[in-house]
Amino acid sequence: MILDTRQTIYKGVAFVFTSFVGIEKRANLKFQNALLERGLDFTATQDSENRLIVIRDKPTVLEIRIELPGPGLGQLAIIGAHGTHHGDLFEREAEAVVQAFNDTWYEASRQILNAEVTLRDLFESSYEHAFQELWMHRLHQPEEALSALGRPVLGGGIRFVMPPLDNEQPPCNIDVKIESYLRDTKKIFVEAQFGWPAPTESGTPMDAPEKLTIADKYVDENVIPFILGG
DSSP states (O other): OOOOOOOOEEEEEEEEOOOOOOOHHHHHHHHHHHHHTTTTTEEEEEEETTTTEEEEEESOOEEEEEEEOSSSSSEEEEEEEETOOTTTTHHHHHHHHHHHHHHOOOOOOOOOEEEEEEEEEEEEESSHHHHHIIIIIIIIOOOGGGGSSOOOOOOOOOEEOOOOOOTSOOOOOEEEEEHHHHHHHEEEEEEEEEEEOOOTTTOOOHHHHHHHHHHHHHIIIIHHHHHTOO
């Protein structure tokens, strides 16, 4: 794997919480104004009784979803797709979205039930086909061993599902997929999903940048060295 070719093609962070009063027209407009006040322009909105979606196409793609997954529950999801965010831009914009949300919906009695972060990255392979790098270089398996499957192998990979560490606070589940990218088999695709399932105390803030940074650091310091064999 060529280390300095990391290309992040997707970032997402989401929170599910209690004590949410719901989505109504006046609050929706207030939230949109709060986004504009914090420098977040948007291209389109979609609203219904249980959902508000705010979409921006440029200068970077950003999608904000506020939904009601159940009675008294709310969900805020912030998504940056298509690899248009660079550096910590998405983290800063996610923080601005959370602040706009707090400007609109009072947070003192809110309890976060769980939080999730998803990162998707591409890396250039050092081999002609990325699966060769994973199979032969990382797993030290002979290429001819695949003949036992009786069919050509277009791609494949490795998946790890990891529970929280002992005494980890807050506990975090991690699910990592490392595989050849079928749209371009010269690339290695990495998806890392992080889940914080333990409810927080009421009034705990939605710490989107912190959780995104934790996930990004884990990919840098754990997942990449694993792929390289270190």
